[in-house]
Amino acid sequence: MEEEGSGASDAVDLDEALEMVGGDMELLQEVVAVFLEEDYPRQLAALKEGLAGDDAKTVGDAAHGIKGALASFGGRTGYQVALKLETMGRSGTLTGARELALRLESEVSRFAAFFAQVEAG
Amino acid sequence: MSAKRILIVDDNRSLVTAAQRILQKAGFEAMTACDGSEGLTKARAEKPDLVILDIVMPGLDGYDVCRALHKDPATADIPVLMLTVKGQANSPSGAREKIDGFDAGAVDFVSKPVKAKELVDRVNALLWLA
Numbered sequence: 001m002e003e004e005g006s007g008a009s010d011a012v013d014l015d016e017a018l019e020m021v022g023g024d025m026e027l028l029q030e031v032v033a034v035f036l037e038e039d040y041p042r043q044l045a046a047l048k049e050g051l052a053g054d055d056a057k058t059v060g061d062a063a064h065g066i067k068g069a070l071a072s073f074g075g076r077t078g079y080q081v082a083l084k085l086e087t088m089g090r091s092g093t094l095t096g097a098r099e100l101a102l103r104l105e106s107e108v109s110r111f112a113a114f115f116a117q118v119e120a121g
Numbered sequence: 122m123s124a125k126r127i128l129i130v131d132d133n134r135s136l137v138t139a140a141q142r143i144l145q146k147a148g149f150e151a152m153t154a155c156d157g158s159e160g161l162t163k164a165r166a167e168k169p170d171l172v173i174l175d176i177v178m179p180g181l182d183g184y185d186v187c188r189a190l191h192k193d194p195a196t197a198d199i200p201v202l203m204l205t206v207k208g209q210a211n212s213p214s215g216a217r218e219k220i221d222g223f224d225a226g227a228v229d230f231v232s233k234p235v236k237a238k239e240l241v242d243r244v245n246a247l248l249w250l251a
Contacts, residue, residue: 020139022237027142035135064177069135072234 008113010077017074025118028073032115035069040108050089051098059097060089066104070111078107124150125248128167130160130186131175131204136233140173140204140240147241157181161189164196171247174227176205176218184225191226200251202243203227204235 021027043065050058067082069075081104088097127149131137137153144151152167154160157178164172164186172190176183183203190196203222219230228250231243 019236020234022143022146024142024146027139030142031135031139034138035133038134061177061179065133068233069133072136072139 008110008117011075011107011110012114013074013076014118015074016076017072020072020074029115029119032073035073036108036112036115039069040066044105044108047085047101047104051094051101054094056089056092056094058089059094060086063089063104066108070108073111075107075111078104078111081107124148125171126150126152126167126169127171127173127244128152128154128160128164128169129173129204130154130157130163130178130183131173132156132178133175136175143237143240144244147244149244157183157186161186164190164199165193168196169199170251171244172199172201173204173244174201176203176222184221187222187225187227200228200247201226202247203230204233205230 017028018025021031043062046058047062047066050056050062063082063085067079067086070079070082081100085097085100085104088094088100127144129137129140129144129151130153131140132155134155137155141151141153152163152169154163158181160172160174161181174183174186181189183205187201187203190199190201205218205222222230229243229247231239
């Protein structure tokens, strides 16, 4: 298992994230805010609901959505965790999925902290 | 000449917002829809020049929307670019998804995450071919 970072600095590949939005930092911050404030709370709630109900499809779909945004906005470590969770959901086997979901939550927190630091300058 | 009109359909609001802003900066008129049903309604009402469509969405997925667009004579000629994480050329599931997408009526695929330049270039190429 790969090492998780402790701070926020390695949670995001900023160069890659900027390439996705044509180098526009203002746009990047805007869409990251949309992810953190609108998409992610809904997707995390669905993920938890899927885990509580042992519903692998719901888990896979929720992880898929989180993965897509993290991949697009440079969240490389969170992306890897979301990908594993999505694969579990698609395979129908949720053994260890709760632990992975906790890790994903922690990775998204680091992702959010990174962009909060960027915004603070 | 008026701006070409693009409809982007994706249930991730952050991704749909990013694509909308990128296409607007490139001179397109970009509209958005956040699920398949809304996408179908907007496509029928607005008759865009191109639809960019995510595959995995709750309710009507990208294949359903694409099939519905191509069954309706009013929208059958609108080219559809499918936008998917899974459509990686080197993955077996991606290859299958592409075949399913082409069967549903898509004209091309682009894999997420998509860089701004690739998105704009792909849209320009499809509009030029249309």
